[in-house]
Amino acid sequence: MAHVRLLFDNFTLALLAVIAIATFLPCEGQGAVIFGWATTLAIALLFFMHGAKLSREAILAGAGHWRLHLLVFACTFVMFPLLGLALKPLLTPMVGTELYLGILYLCALPATVQSAIAFTSLARGNIPAAICSAAASSLLGIFLTPVLVMLLLGVEGEAGSTLDSIGKIVLQLLVPFIAGQIARRWIGAWVTRNKSWLKFVDQGSILLVVYTAFSDAVVEGLWQLIPLSRLLALTLVCCALLALVLWLTHFLARRLGFNLEDRITILFAGSKKSLATGVPMAQVLFASSAVGMIILPLMIFHQIQLMVCAVLAQRYAQREEPEPSPEVAASKG
Incomplete structure (x- = not known):
C-alpha cells in the first residue's frame, strides 16, 4: 500500500486554498445560483462513483461478523452523540454555541469508507469486516444522521420535516450510489483501472461543495464571528474528542474479547467521521448561510483523524507476527 502521509497532504492544502478563495472571492448573486446547481451535480457524481467503486463481493465477505459491526455502529451513532451532549457544559464556553452545534453535527455523521479501509489494511486488521462496516455505516447514515441532527440540534431541514430531509438525502446521495452499484456491472473494471485519477473526481466534488458553503458563510460574516482564539480552542477540542473516542473504542473492543485484527478494525471504523458524506448532507439539512460554520469542526476533525490514525x-x-504453534508448523510442513 502507498505510504500514508502524516503531514498535510495535497487535498488538505487544496481545502485550505479553497477556503482562502472563498474568503476573498466568494460567489454571490447569480454566481451563487450557478455554483449551487454545480454542487448538486457534483454531489450526485461523487456518490455515483462511490457506488461504482464498492465491490458487493467484498461487502458480503465481511457481513457475517455481526458483533463487530454492532460495536462499530454503536460507537458511530450512539457513543459519539452521547459524548457530544455530555460535553456541552465544557465545550460551549470554549468554542461558542455555533461551533458547538457543528461539533454535535460531526458526532451525528457516519464513518468514513476509504480511509477506514486504508488504515485497517495498512495496520493488518480485518479488511473484509472494515469494508462491510464502513460501507454499511455510510448507507445507514443517510437515514440515521437526519434523525440524530433533529434530536441533537433541533434542526428539521429546510422543508420543515425530518422525513423531507431524509427524502432529499436519499435522492441526492443514495439514488446515485445505487445507480453506481448497478452501473458497476459495465464500468467496474474501468473504474478499478482508473482509481488513481478518479480520486480527483471525489476530491473535486468536495472542494466545490466546500467553496460554495464557505462563500455563503463569508457573505454572512463568518470570519467576523470566529476569532483566532476560538479556532485554536476548536482545534484542541477536536484533538481531545478524537483521543477520547480512540481510547473508548479500544477499551470496548478489548473488554468484549475481540482479537487484535478485529480490534484494529473497530478502532479505525468506529472512531472516524466522513467529510465526503458530512459536507453534502449539511447542504441539505441546514440553511446555506449556516453550512460553513457547521462543517468547520468536521474539516478540522477530519485532518486530525487522518494524521493520528496514520501514526497508529x-x-x-x-x-x-506471533510464532506458529508446533502443531500448525507441522501441518504446514
Missing part, C-alpha cells in the same frame, strides 16, 4: 496504523503495521 503504522505502529500496528510494524508489530511482529
Whole structure:
C-alpha cells in the first residue's frame, strides 16, 4: 500500500486554498445560483462513483461478523452523540454555541469508507469486516444522521420535516450510489483501472461543495464571528474528542474479547467521521448561510483523524507476527 502521509497532504492544502478563495472571492448573486446547481451535480457524481467503486463481493465477505459491526455502529451513532451532549457544559464556553452545534453535527455523521479501509489494511486488521462496516455505516447514515441532527440540534431541514430531509438525502446521495452499484456491472473494471485519477473526481466534488458553503458563510460574516482564539480552542477540542473516542473504542473492543485484527478494525471504523458524506448532507439539512460554520469542526476533525490514525496504523503495521504453534508448523510442513 502507498505510504500514508502524516503531514498535510495535497487535498488538505487544496481545502485550505479553497477556503482562502472563498474568503476573498466568494460567489454571490447569480454566481451563487450557478455554483449551487454545480454542487448538486457534483454531489450526485461523487456518490455515483462511490457506488461504482464498492465491490458487493467484498461487502458480503465481511457481513457475517455481526458483533463487530454492532460495536462499530454503536460507537458511530450512539457513543459519539452521547459524548457530544455530555460535553456541552465544557465545550460551549470554549468554542461558542455555533461551533458547538457543528461539533454535535460531526458526532451525528457516519464513518468514513476509504480511509477506514486504508488504515485497517495498512495496520493488518480485518479488511473484509472494515469494508462491510464502513460501507454499511455510510448507507445507514443517510437515514440515521437526519434523525440524530433533529434530536441533537433541533434542526428539521429546510422543508420543515425530518422525513423531507431524509427524502432529499436519499435522492441526492443514495439514488446515485445505487445507480453506481448497478452501473458497476459495465464500468467496474474501468473504474478499478482508473482509481488513481478518479480520486480527483471525489476530491473535486468536495472542494466545490466546500467553496460554495464557505462563500455563503463569508457573505454572512463568518470570519467576523470566529476569532483566532476560538479556532485554536476548536482545534484542541477536536484533538481531545478524537483521543477520547480512540481510547473508548479500544477499551470496548478489548473488554468484549475481540482479537487484535478485529480490534484494529473497530478502532479505525468506529472512531472516524466522513467529510465526503458530512459536507453534502449539511447542504441539505441546514440553511446555506449556516453550512460553513457547521462543517468547520468536521474539516478540522477530519485532518486530525487522518494524521493520528496514520501514526497508529503504522505502529500496528510494524508489530511482529506471533510464532506458529508446533502443531500448525507441522501441518504446514
